[in-house]
Amino acid sequence: MLIQLSTITHLGLELEGDILKNELNERMNEGKNNDIEFTKDAIIKLKVDLQPVGYLVNGQISTQYKQPCGRCADQKDNKLNLNFVFSLIEGNPKDYEEGIVYYEGFSINIKNYLEELIILKLSPYLLPEIDKKLKCSLCKKVFNGKDLEKEKIDTQKPFADLKKMLH
Numbered sequence: 001m002l003i004q005l006s007t008i009t010h011l012g013l014e015l016e017g018d019i020l021k022n023e024l025n026e027r028m029n030e031g032k033n034n035d036i037e038f039t040k041d042a043i044i045k046l047k048v049d050l051q052p053v054g055y056l057v058n059g060q061i062s063t064q065y066k067q068p069c070g071r072c073a074d075q076k077d078n079k080l081n082l083n084f085v086f087s088l089i090e091g092n093p094k095d096y097e098e099g100i101v102y103y104e105g106f107s108i109n110i111k112n113y114l115e116e117l118i119i120l121k122l123s124p125y126l127l128p129e130i131d132k133k134l135k136c137s138l139c140k141k142v143f144n145g146k147d148l149e150k151e152k153i154d155t156q157k158p159f160a161d162l163k164k165m166l167h
């Protein structure tokens with residue numbers, strides 16, 4: 001997604017664009033054991049305004065993806081909507097600063113930056129809560145006691161075995 005900075009006036013610039021789901025999936029699959037799959041292209045709407053130094057970019061991204069529930073392995077469809085705001089500042093510093101994208105020249109392609117925003121918003125592992133009736137809050141499936149019992153031992157009493165060893 002290319003922003004032509006030289007054309008921006010005090011009225012600002014509104015832009016719409018997209019990132020293809022295939023490109024997002026390729027990026028996701030660079031990570032090991034990825035099980036998130038984008039099912040829709042990401043739609044991006046943004047506005048660029050002049051600032052005393054550089055430009056301010058405000059926008060929204062919306063897309064959809066599927067991811068298996070970590071409890072029942074059901075594929076779940078999820079919507080992702082996120083707002084972003086960052087400054088465009090001229091230069092090429094070595095240090096990373098949150099909320100600032102540096103550019104050189106008269107235009108900048110922010111596709112990589114937007115892809116990173118999308119990916120950082122996702123959790124690689126989806127583990128929903130289970131309620132008192134042992135029902136998964138996402139899939140509404142009821143779990144049998146065995147699974148829950150195992151989880152109790154694993155997560156709530158991590159030092160139980162250690163205690164035994166000490167006595």
Ligand SMILES: [Zn+2]
Binds near residue numbers: 072073
């Ligand atoms: Zn579930």
